[in-house]
Amino acid sequence: MSSARYDFFDAIFAARRDQPLILHGDQTISYGQFFDRALRLLNHLVMQGARHGDRIVIGLENRPEYLELMLALALGGMTACPVDPDITVAQLNKTRQVVNAALCITSYDQLAYALDNSVPDCVAQGDLNLPFLVVFSSGTTGAPKGIVQSLGNFFAAARAFASEVGQQPGQITLHNWPMFYNAGLFNLFACPLMTGGSIAVCPRFSAKSLGGFWDDLQRYQPDYLYLSPTMAASLGKTYKFFKADLAPLQRASVISTSSILYPAIKDEVRQLLGVEIRPCFGITELGGSFTIGSRQAGPFSVGRVMPGVEAFIDQAADGELLVRSPYMALGYLGAEGHIELFDRDQPFRTGDLGHLAGDELFVSGRRKDSIKKGGELISLSEIEDMVHGADLCEECYAVGKPDLFWGETYDVFFVPRAGEHAEAVRDALIRLFNTGLPQVQRPDQVHAVDSIPRTSSGKPIKRLISYQAV
Known part of the structure; x- marks a missing residue:
């Protein structure tokens, strides 16, 4: 069977069929095996009643099957709605109601690989512009929002960002972020996938499992590692208690994402761990990360804006950052489950404060993180x-x-x-x-x-x- 979605992914997976995609403990899953498993998962979901256009709520911990499920839904034209597996039953039920979910997957026992690996009919319905993912914003300064992204824009943004980062085929990315978080799907899944890399699937980073983090770093020797500023600061303060070998960390390209990398944290990590962190910046509404900096980036620099994305500063709004991107999400999920479409003719108001020096962007905080006294x-x-x-x-x-x-x-x-x-x-x-x-x-x-x-x-x-x- 041929369809826009199938042809899109088939071109990626067929060219690397025997190359390793997933590393998980002693298990290695090749590109070809991963694609086959995703098709079998999709056929299982279809047998459970899932159909093209359905929204599927996912509340699962990190495992390779999570990423296989994401590909299965992408092929089937279904919309993934990832949530924190630790949310309460009341929160889960509210999410199911808001997204009008056809299915809610909260246990890996609900998944199975069908014997049938043929391509189901739902793969031929719709194109790359239909909804693929609903990411709920963190709600750090306000109520969380459901941001709806199309399949085509999500993976096109990942390809563009990974190219700017310099990712190459065969390089390993350590996946230690929650898979329901946008960075866990964009930076740590889609980016290595689009460049022919490998993904080392690990438990999500936590203060209780820092010893496991250092073990995973030693085991997989990753080329790329993403850390939030909070993660980086905690590693700098605690690494000596684990007698950690710093060499794998120092050889990796370490990229900061999720929030502002304070100069003090960047300097502390350099002095304590001997690591120069590269900053990046992204917004879920605009597809994901769209800047990448060098190891020598100055204070509050988030690097250069990648080609195709335009950044502006609105001085009349205290220096608010406005961005126009071809990878923009479709819109916000409304209270009744409909999509409130973004105005694609207008630059997106990010709510962040910044300035430009040539093509280098500096971001100093959210508008809500600045006050007028x-x-x-x-x-x-x-x-x-x-x-x-x-x-x-x-x-x-x-x-x-x-x-x-x-x-x-x-x-x-x-x-x-x-x-x-x-x-x-x-x-x-x-x-x-x-x-x-x-x-x-x-x-x-x-x-x-x-x-x-x-x-x-x-x-x-x-x-x-x-x-x-x-």
């Missing part, structure tokens, strides 16, 4: 970087709030290190702000908290931090 624009990201650089506490975040007199002001929330007295740390932070900032830029309050609420990928949920202090 008495008319003066204050970057909360730069406040946080100042604290990180002073190394006075385990973590620190600045959170804006409305103020009757100033219009806006902000509080600082910090987590003291184990064994340190919160009040002494608070006093040290106040001295830092008093000596390092003009009075108008100083925080309103400085609070100690036990921990920072986070998304599953490690991003701080700033809208929730203040509740713990209260």
Whole structure:
């Protein structure tokens, strides 16, 4: 059978049929085996009643079968709706209702490889422009949104970004991010797939399994490794407790994604681990990552914008970044399950603040991570970087709030290190702000908290931090 979707993937897999795609423990799955397994999974889903155009909710932990399932849905013209496998039953039911899901897969016991590996009829329905993926945003500063991406744009964006990164056939990418997260599917699955690379499938990164991370790094010797700034900072602080061999980390191309790479964290990782991190920047609404920087990138640089993508700065909106991309998602998922289409004739307002120096983009934070206090624009990201650089506490975040007199002001929330007295740390932070900032830029309050609420990928949920202090 020939169809746009089948021909698209067949061209990728047939050319590399015997090459390794998945590395998982002692198991190796070739491109040809992976494609065959995806077809068998698709036939199993069809026998369970799944049809072209259906939305399928997926709440599973990292395993090779997860990625095979993603290819099966892509071939079948079905829309994958990945969610955190740790969400509550109430949250899962709400998601099922919002997306109008035909099927919800929360256990690998629900999957099976059919004996039939023929191409089912649903593969011939529709084209590459139909919905493929609904990614729910992290909701770090507001309510999560369902972002609907087409099959063609998702994989075209991955091909373009991987080319800019320099990925080559046969190179290994370590997959240690949640597979329901956009980076877990875009950077760690689609990018190596589109360049003929291999994917080492590992458990998702967590503070409880750092020893396993170093073991996986030693086992697979990856060429590419993605770390969020939070991951990078935790490795720098803890690697000596694991007597880790730093050579595999130092030889890999380490790329930071997910949130702003503070200069203090970049410098700390360089000094402690001997690793120069490459920054990148992306937005789910625009397909994924669209900039990549060098190891020598300056503070708050996210690198060069890749060809085909245009970036603009709206000075009238405090320097907000606007982007026009051919890889733009279809739109947001509405409350009734319909798609609220983006206006593709207008550049996308990212909500991020930045500036351009030639073709190099610098991003200093979200508009919501900046405030206007008495008319003066204050970057909360730069406040946080100042604290990180002073190394006075385990973590620190600045959170804006409305103020009757100033219009806006902000509080600082910090987590003291184990064994340190919160009040002494608070006093040290106040001295830092008093000596390092003009009075108008100083925080309103400085609070100690036990921990920072986070998304599953490690991003701080700033809208929730203040509740713990209260």
